[in-house]
Amino acid sequence: MSWIGRRYDTGEWVRVTAEDGFIQAISPAQPADEARAGETWLSPGWIDLQVNGFAGFDLNGDVTSEHDVAEVTLALFRHGVTTYCPTVITGSFARMDQAFRAIHKACENNKLIADAIAGIHIEGPYLSAEDGPRGAHDKVYIRDPDTAEFAAWQRSAGGRIVLCTVAPEREGSELFIKQISASGDVKVSIGHTMANTEQLRTAVEAGATLSTHLGNGAHPVMARHPNYIWDQLAEDGLYAMFIADGHHLSASVLKSMIRAKCDRFILVSDSVRFGGMPPGRYRSMIGQEVELLSNGRLQTAADPRILAGSAQALDHGVETAIRLAGISLREAIDAVTRRPAEAMGWPSLGKLAVGARANLTLFAMDSSGSIQVQQTVVGGEPVWSKGDHRLQAENGRQP
Numbered sequence: 515m516s517w518i519g520r521r522y523d524t525g526e527w528v529r530v531t532a533e534d535g536f537i538q539a540i541s542p543a544q545p546a547d548e549a550r551a552g553e554t555w556l557s558p559g560w561i562d563l564q565v566n567g568f569a570g571f572d573l574n575g576d577v578t579s580e581h582d583v584a585e586v587t588l589a590l591f592r593h594g595v596t597t598y599c600p601t602v603i604t605g606s607f608a609r610m611d612q613a614f615r616a617i618h619k620a621c622e623n624n625k626l627i628a629d630a631i632a633g634i635h636i637e638g639p640y641l642s643a644e645d646g647p648r649g650a651h652d653k654v655y656i657r658d659p660d661t662a663e664f665a666a667w668q669r670s671a672g673g674r675i676v677l678c679t680v681a682p683e684r685e686g687s688e689l690f691i692k693q694i695s696a697s698g699d700v701k702v703s704i705g706h707t708m709a710n711t712e713q714l715r716t717a718v719e720a721g722a723t724l725s726t727h728l729g730n731g732a733h734p735v736m737a738r739h740p741n742y743i744w745d746q747l748a749e750d751g752l753y754a755m756f757i758a759d760g761h762h763l764s765a766s767v768l769k770s771m772i773r774a775k776c777d778r779f780i781l782v783s784d785s786v787r788f789g790g791m792p793p794g795r796y797r798s799m800i801g802q803e804v805e806l807l808s809n810g811r812l813q814t815a816a817d818p819r820i821l822a823g824s825a826q827a828l829d830h831g832v833e834t835a836i837r838l839a840g841i842s843l844r845e846a847i848d849a850v851t852r853r854p855a856e857a858m859g860w861p862s863l864g865k866l867a868v869g870a871r872a873n874l875t876l877f878a879m880d881s882s883g884s885i886q887v888q889q890t891v892v893g894g895e896p897v898w899s900k901g902d903h904r905l906q907a908e909n910g911r912q913p
Contacts, residue, residue, distance in 0.1 A: 515894060518543045519556030519876050521866060522847045530556065532872035532894035540868060554888055555843070558851040558864050559596025559873030562828045563677060563755060563780065564635055564727070566601045567787035572798075573600050575787075578613040583620035587630050589790075591898035593827035594887040596873040597632045597863060599677055601784075604638030604651040607663060614671035621674065629893050632860060633676025636667070637726065640690070641706035642681045646733035649706055650814050650822040652802070659690035676700055676858065679726040681707035682717035695721035701858055703755070704746060706731040711745050718751045724857055727784055728754040729771060730762050734819050747774040753857040755780045758835040759826040761811040765838040772839050780857060781831045781849040786823035788812055798822060829877075833885045843879070 516531040529543040567573045569589035571582045583600065590598055602613045614634065621628035638651050640659040648656065659680060668675050678694060680687055680702055694700045704717055705726025725746045732743060746752055754775045758768055762784070772779050788796060793808045795815060803815040804822040814820045826834075832846045855864025862871040872894035878886045890898040 515896075517556060517874060517876060517889070517891065519554040522555050522557040523844045523866075528556065528866075530866065530872075530874065532891075535872055535893040536862075537866070537868055537870050537872050540866060553878055555877050555879060556866070557847045557875050557877075558855075558866055558870070559890070559892065560594045560828055560832075560847075560850040560875050561632070561854040561864060562590065562595050562598040562783050562785075562850070563854055563858070564601050564637070564782040564784045565590065565595075565598045566603060566785060566823055568785045568789045568827065570787055570791060572787040573613060573617070574603050574605070576609065578616040580616055580620040580623065583617055583631075584624065584627060587627050588898075590630070590827065591890045591892075592887065593829045594875040594877060594885075594890055595630075595828050596875065596890055596892045596897075597630060597860075599633055599635040600631060601635040601637050604641065604655050606655055607666075610636075610639075611667060611670050614667050614675070618670065618672040618674055622672070626892065626897065631674070632858070632863070634671055634674050635677040635679070636664075636675060637679045637705065640678075640680045640684050640687070641731075642683065642708050644708050644733075646820075647681070647706050647708045647731055649731040650802075650804075650820055651706065658685045659687050661690055661693050664690075664694060673699075677703060677724075679703045679705040680717070680722070681705070682709040682713045682722070683707060688716055688720045691717055691720040691722055695723075698859065704752065707742055708733065709742050709745075711740055714742060714745045714749065718749055723752060724780075725752050725754045727757050727762065727782065729767060730757060730821060747771060750778070753778045753780055753853065755782045756835075757782060757784045757824055758831040758838065759783070759810065759824045760834050760838065761809075762821055762824065768835065769839040772835070772841060777848075778853070779849055780854045781828065781835055781846070783826060783828045783831055784824045785827055786812065786825065788823075789825045789827060791825070829885050829887055833879075833883055837883050 527543045529541050531539040571585040639655050643656040691702045695702050702722040703724035703726045795805050798804045805815050812825045835846045851864040874891040876889040
């Protein structure tokens with residue numbers, strides 16, 4: 515199969531040909547006038563390292579089912595995401611364990627799901643218990659890192675855990691980071707922390723390589739400097755993940771943080787099950803009772819200053835980052851393709867090159883900067899196409 519579009523990074527019209535799941539050729543193309551008028555852009559498939567749920571389906575409910583995993587996966591295809599990390603958040607051992615088992619089973623039983631899920635992200639329970647840095651995580655279950663517990667979860671997940679968020683100030687965190695990151699199969703991210711400069715430096719030396727939704731999961735009021743946000747921005751050894759939904763970070767903050775991290779920033783959605791749902795109050799594992807406002811802001815009902823994840827998908831984050839931070843289309847797409855692949859050590863993902871995985875996102879962008887996904891391709895096969903009801907039905911979703 516082949517696809518024609520303008521490369522997101524050079525603007526050149528190209529034809530990408532795929533066979534057996536990988537890109538076989540990239541050649542110059544001369545699109546028809548009507549195709550050129552449509553300005554179809556072509557990029558590697560988008561990667562989201564933090565997905566808690568979406569479209570009414572939760573990966574962190576009392577029980578996580580294979581159906582939940584399948585529906586989240588299909589919903590993300592509509593938004594251009596070809597690869598993602600289901601994110602399991604703070605909870606009891608049993609609640610988290612059953613989520614890992616469900617995700618693993620869904621991958622074992624469905625090749626398309628397995629192709630889309632690059633691994634699991636654990637966000638908690640090894641986080642700060644302090645109000646503010648703890649965010650919306652349930653304080654009852656916050657605890658110190660435990661390598662035996664992590665190993666048990668990894669067995670339940672079939673070895674699919676690839677990312678773990680840790681607060682470096684927790685007792686035993688240095689040894690924990692060293693142990694789980696030693697093989698290179700699991701990356702450690704710093705997040706939901708109030709660590710001091712030395713604790714953050716120690717975590718990086720131990721093997722931490724990312725920051726989880728930097729600028730959030732923090733005190734509403736803190737010392738001007740030094741503080742744990744400045745320290746992570748200044749640390750060249752850390753990739754920084756940002757939630758660019760227009761609510762987690764204001765325009766000036768997002769712009770400043772992106773400039774600070776230069777080519778080491780990644781966009782994530784941090785989406786939860788309330789994405790696409792009507793405004794109102796809901797019960798949630800994230801934040802207990804949450805309120806979704808008409809402008810898309812999702813906050814805890816108890817403290818509106820504390821956000822409870824995002825109700826937006828990654829395509830919204832891409833267009834919002836361009837609009838708020840003034841970055842180019844190439845910079846924004848790199849932040850959801852090339853950089854997350856580099857940070858996670860996935861050499862076949864995130865690039866338009868012969869031999870790379872044939873995961874593609876085709877999209878249009880209008881004069882206002884609004885992005886509309888046209889087609890999503892996983893392993894050389896279209897998994898979602900705008901207006902293609904047949905394809906949607908084949909994938910188990912009603913048109």
